[in-house]
Amino acid sequence: xxxxxxxxxxxxxxxxxxxxxxxxxxxxxxxxxxxxxxxxxxxxxxxxxxxxxxxxxxxxxxxxxxxxxxxxxxxxxxxxxxxxxxxxxxxxxxxxxxxxxxxxxxxxxxxxxxxxxxxxxxxxxxxxxxxxxxxxxxxxxxxxxxxxxxxxxxxxxxxxxxxxxxxxxxxxxxxxxxxxxxxxxxxxxxxxxxxxxxxxxxxxxxxxxxxxxxxxxxxxxxxxxxxxxxxxxxxxxxxxxxxxxxxxxxxxxxxxxxxxxxxxxxxxxxxxxxxxxxxxxxxxxxxxxxxxxxxxxxxxxxxxxxxxxxxxxxxxxxx
Amino acid sequence: xxxxxxxxxxxxxxxxxxxxxxxxxxxxxxxxxxxxxxxxxxxxxxxxxxxxxxxxxxxxxxxxxxxxxxxxxxxxxxxxxxxxxxxxxxxxxxxxxxxxxxxxxxxxxxxxxxxxxxxxxxxxxxxxxxxxxxxxxxxxxxxxxxxxxxxxxxxxxxxxxxxxxxxxxxxxxxxxxxxxxxxxxxxxxxxxxxxxxxxxxxxxxxxxxxxxxxxxxxxxxxxxxxxxxxxxxxxxxxxxxxxxxxxxxxxxxxxxxxxxxxxxxxxxxxxxxxxxxxxxxxxxxxxxxx
Numbered sequence: 001x002x003x004x005x006x007x008x009x010x011x012x013x014x015x016x017x018x019x020x021x022x023x024x025x026x027x028x029x030x031x032x033x034x035x036x037x038x039x040x041x042x043x044x045x046x047x048x049x050x051x052x053x054x055x056x057x058x059x060x061x062x063x064x065x066x067x068x069x070x071x072x073x074x075x076x077x078x079x080x081x082x083x084x085x086x087x088x089x090x091x092x093x094x095x096x097x098x099x100x101x102x103x104x105x106x107x108x109x110x111x112x113x114x115x116x117x118x119x120x121x122x123x124x125x126x127x128x129x130x131x132x133x134x135x136x137x138x139x140x141x142x143x144x145x146x147x148x149x150x151x152x153x154x155x156x157x158x159x160x161x162x163x164x165x166x167x168x169x170x171x172x173x174x175x176x177x178x179x180x181x182x183x184x185x186x187x188x189x190x191x192x193x194x195x196x197x198x199x200x201x202x203x204x205x206x207x208x209x210x211x212x213x214x215x216x217x218x219x220x221x222x223x224x225x226x227x228x229x230x231x232x233x234x235x236x237x238x239x240x241x242x243x244x245x246x247x248x249x250x251x252x253x254x255x256x257x258x259x260x261x262x263x264x265x266x267x268x269x270x271x272x273x274x275x276x277x278x279x280x281x282x283x284x285x286x287x288x289x290x291x292x293x294x295x296x297x298x299x300x301x302x303x304x305x306x307x308x309x310x311x312x313x314x315x316x317x318x319x
Numbered sequence: 320x321x322x323x324x325x326x327x328x329x330x331x332x333x334x335x336x337x338x339x340x341x342x343x344x345x346x347x348x349x350x351x352x353x354x355x356x357x358x359x360x361x362x363x364x365x366x367x368x369x370x371x372x373x374x375x376x377x378x379x380x381x382x383x384x385x386x387x388x389x390x391x392x393x394x395x396x397x398x399x400x401x402x403x404x405x406x407x408x409x410x411x412x413x414x415x416x417x418x419x420x421x422x423x424x425x426x427x428x429x430x431x432x433x434x435x436x437x438x439x440x441x442x443x444x445x446x447x448x449x450x451x452x453x454x455x456x457x458x459x460x461x462x463x464x465x466x467x468x469x470x471x472x473x474x475x476x477x478x479x480x481x482x483x484x485x486x487x488x489x490x491x492x493x494x495x496x497x498x499x500x501x502x503x504x505x506x507x508x509x510x511x512x513x514x515x516x517x518x519x520x521x522x523x524x525x526x527x528x529x530x531x532x533x534x535x536x537x538x539x540x541x542x543x544x545x546x547x548x549x550x551x552x553x554x555x556x557x558x559x560x561x562x563x564x565x566x567x568x569x570x571x572x573x574x575x576x577x578x579x580x581x582x583x584x585x586x587x588x589x590x591x592x593x594x595x596x597x598x599x600x601x602x603x604x605x606x607x608x609x
């Protein structure tokens with residue numbers, strides 16, 4: 001319970017940000033940070049808890065984003081309904097990919113490759129079909145009304161994102177104390193042993209895929225509504241895939257607060273670097289890549305390993 | 320559509336491109352076969368090799384084919400050092416960590432290139448760049464024909480090296496049974512680094528053969544890396560012959576698919592093969608179950 005109070009207190013404090021921060025620039029930095037915390041946690045459910053490392057998580061993000069955009073532009077579906085559908089599509093595609101890959105026992109490197117390839121297939125498909133706007137991308141018509149999930153005030157976008165993120169973190173808090181979460185950890189630590197004591201590893205991994213895809217899809221919906229523009233490179237390119245896994249790994253995989261810490265640290269670093277170096281193209285990604293290499297070399301359990309005693313850090317359940 | 324006067328040049332083009340793909344995949348499959356890791360930085364390292372070829376030409380006027388004396392050894396040394404200094408230290412007993420470290424390296428290398436060289440496309444102009452040779456009635460550019468011959472010779476040399484030399488035997492021993500290899504006195508860490516170095520050195524050869532008919536940008540590796548993965552998966556992880564056949568199959572699929580469906584959708588054929596093989600025959604056409 002202590003962790004639940006800590007979580008709720010943190011999010012309550014974060015909800016005050018738009019009341020205090022009046023500068024558009026800094027509010028935007030906060031939005032980007034919370035966004036990273038959301039996709040990092042979504043990746044963490046699959047990678048950190050169920051132990052399946054995806055290198056193509058942008059796939060589910062892109063599916064959610066295109067779902068809300070295409071339904072809105074071509075069929076006039078209200079984005080609030082699109083939000084539900086986007087999340088559902090994200091989860092659905094995740095389950096489909098998971099069903100195909102886990103059925104054939106693909107693990108480890110193979111799984112990373114398959115997710116990457118699926119994201120690439122979707123990128124090429126989005127690039128070649130007319131109803132996604134092909135290479136030029138798709139634009140959502142500007143109509144800044146809450147009923148169209150568009151806001152004049154950047155703070156309202158922030159609150160919408162924060163609500164999505166809170167839902168994601170509460171889900172992981174629940175996972176931490178549920179049987180499903182325990183099964184995921186068992187599958188992660190030793191799939192064969194887990195299967196031997198009666199854990200249906202296939203079903204557990206599919207459930208992890210579904211949850212992870214659902215929150216990536218939500219993040220995609222937010223992105224589409226915030227920027228009102230999408231193209232295949234944004235939706236299915238490597239940027240979101242890398243950011244999602246990086247945030248989780250820097251913070252500490254398989255932990256509730258890890259992705260949040262990771263997101264804050266990474267964005268502090270990248271903002272600091274922009275001040276120091278100016279905005280050179282690629283500079284941000286150089287920092288991200290360097291952080292990834294250094295973390296894996298010197299702190300493979302992430303920042304969260306600093307806050308927890310050594311003997312207990314394997315389980316990921318210290319509530 | 321299936322008129323042989325159109326189809327034959329497309330197939331020929333596919334075979335020559337495919338031989339180069341195979342060469343890039345050979346390095347990847349060697350590294351996988353021995354270290355059991357997928358080197359996600361392979362595409363980025365190919366890009367580095369292409370830039371070296373480009374700058375040797377631009378600054379010193381060295382023809383790409385003469386760079387064959389310089390670039391492969393440089394790439395070998397780079398690969399050896401990367402494995403010894405970074406990748407080999409990152410495992411902490413989990414393969415996922417090695418995957419992540421090679422992914423991180425590829426991000427750093429690509430974006431450093433973007434910072435230093437901008438995203439402009441660079442090419443090397445040669446006297447023979449646009450001349451062609453005729454093969455059974457179809458014309459192919461001279462650089463592609465040279466690349467085909469070079470790729471086949473390199474693959475043969477690599478095969479001879481693996482089966483005839485002591486180091487080759489040591490590499491195969493480590494690939495089969497690393498504990499046993501260590502027990503009979505093989506320096507496993509050295510063999511790992513040599514394998515990684517050779518795999519990356521082959522990229523140096525590929526870059527010299529590729530540059531006269533291609534271009535270099537910081538993102539050039541992207542296009543090759545998934546194709547190389549597909550070939551390795553298709554041929555069977557760790558299989559040399561599989562990589563050669565897989566490379567040529569993929570080259571032909573791409574060329575013929577591009578002819579029938581257009582450039583952009585033609586690539587779908589490659590990924591469709593990739594996903595289908597991973598799903599239904601993950602050990603590849605010639606590989607053993609992983």
